[in-house]
Amino acid sequence: MELGPQSPYPTSPEPTSEERIRDAALESFASHGVAATSMRMVADSANVSIGLVQHYFKTKAALVSTVDQYVLRVISDALGAATMPDPPTDALDEAGNRLTKLTTDHPVVINYLGRALCEGGEIGSVVFDGLVAISTAQREHFHEQGSLRADLDPLWAALNPLILRVGAFILRPHIERHLGEPFFTPNQLQRWDESVTKALREGFFRQP
Numbered sequence: 001m002e003l004g005p006q007s008p009y010p011t012s013p014e015p016t017s018e019e020r021i022r023d024a025a026l027e028s029f030a031s032h033g034v035a036a037t038s039m040r041m042v043a044d045s046a047n048v049s050i051g052l053v054q055h056y057f058k059t060k061a062a063l064v065s066t067v068d069q070y071v072l073r074v075i076s077d078a079l080g081a082a083t084m085p086d087p088p089t090d091a092l093d094e095a096g097n098r099l100t101k102l103t104t105d106h107p108v109v110i111n112y113l114g115r116a117l118c119e120g121g122e123i124g125s126v127v128f129d130g131l132v133a134i135s136t137a138q139r140e141h142f143h144e145q146g147s148l149r150a151d152l153d154p155l156w157a158a159l160n161p162l163i164l165r166v167g168a169f170i171l172r173p174h175i176e177r178h179l180g181e182p183f184f185t186p187n188q189l190q191r192w193d194e195s196v197t198k199a200l201r202e203g204f205f206r207q208p
Helices: 017-032 039-046 050-056 060-079 091-105 107-119 121-145 154-170 172-179 186-204
Strands: none
Touching: 017 039, 017 050, 017 060, 017 107, 039 050, 039 060, 060 091, 060 107, 060 121, 091 107, 091 121, 091 186, 107 121, 107 154, 121 154, 154 172, 154 186
C-alpha cells in the first residue's frame, strides 16, 4: 500500500485534557487573578466538566501549584543559564534577547507573572523565589566567565536584574501611559531591552 506525501513539518500533538485545564486556569489567573477565578470558570473556559477538573486537580490550591510550576518551567527553559553561550558570544545580550522572545511568545505567562507578584502571598512568593533561582544561576554563569565586576554584592547582583526586567511587567499599565502605546510591541520591547542591557552592562560587568 502506498502512502501519501508526508508533511515536512511534524505536527504538534493535541494538548491533553489536563493541559487544556492548566492553560485555561493560566489564562483566567492572568486576566482576573487567582482569588477571582473559580474552578467552574476554569471548566467553562477549557470546555470540560467541573468533574473532570476535579479529577485532575482535587483542590484549587493543587491547580494553582501546577500553573506556578508550569510558568516557572517556561521561564527557566527560555532563560536558563545552562544553555547560555560562552564567550565570545555576548551572554548579556543573549539574556535580554531571550526575555524579549519569551514576552513575545508567551504573553499570558508574562501577564500572570506580573499579577502574581502584585497579589503577593504564597503565590507571589513561589513565583518570585523561582525567578531569584533563575537569576542567581545566570549570575553564577557570568561569574564563571569572569565577566562580572569584583565589587558586586552577590545577592543584589541577582536581585537587581529582576527589578529592572520583571519590575517593568508589574508596572506595565503605568509605563504604557508614558510610552503612548502598548509595551509589548516589537519596537518598545527592543527599546526596553537595549536600555536595560546597557544599564546592566555598565553597572555589573567589567569594562574592556
